[in-house]
Amino acid sequence: MWDFAGADLQDLKRKILVEGAARLAGAIPAPVINQIDAELTPWLQQINFNDTPGYTLKGHSKWLYNVGLCSRTAVQLVLHEPLLDLLALVFGEEPIVSEMQFQASHDSLPLLPFHSDRNGGILIFVLLSEMNANNGQFAYIPGTQVDNRYFWIPEPELKDKPIVKVEAVAGDVLMFDQDIWHTRFKASTGQRKVLWLMYHPRSRRDAAIDHQLRQSNLQGLSTRQLNALGIGLEPFQRKGTFSHVGRPFSKTDLKNAVRYALWNRSLTLQTPKETSLKNSEAKMVARPARQRAELD
């Protein structure tokens, strides 16, 4: 499933804690990638109007929000025990799967400027296609995950910083701390496809979505793996996928909120107390503490 050959988990833990990111070339064998692709393809042929499961368009990308509905192979990959071991080492406690999604650019992606999500999770991109300078390349600045601010990083602060641009092919994996300063460059040609997997420490259930899963995709999973999906635990607390990071509420969010509200008639927003705070104050109260294990 995963090929961790040659990768020492303690070494990976150190990389993630110190540099904030780790790259594993060829970690997922081609037959697994092809199988996931085959299992996802039918779901990508319809948009999810009228309760018909399918993809959603958001921010120049096609998304399948609940990969657990679509692909048994992806579920097994997400819950691969050595991967859970690594995440437990990084967090100092068992992980939960907070997002399990598929993302494909459907259009030219605009630049997403450098920012920090400041939400304490580890994001894993499993490349289902190439990622290069033309199709929405991801880049980050090592070591910045411990900076205590979030969202956009002021342009002058980027000067002279060592920017790592990620080139990858299908089967490569990128693991990064979502609090690291990161960007996605503008895309002009080609399609970037990723399995977008987010994990949090088990004590951060507020960050995790209650997943929708096809029951037959759960066959053969261990109790630990089921728990990582929230099965057997208290309900996860995050409602929906509307706001995946805790950045300040923007005008576009407001526009989307109204649109979503009209479509869906119910919408979970921040509590009135939080929304009435200025952004700077909200930053102080709204962000949970980061939890990471000690370096050995």
Ligand SMILES: O=C(O)CCC(=O)C(=O)O
């Ligand atoms: O799509 C990407 O490569 C990065 C996305 C991102 O930075 C984010 O959603 O916070």
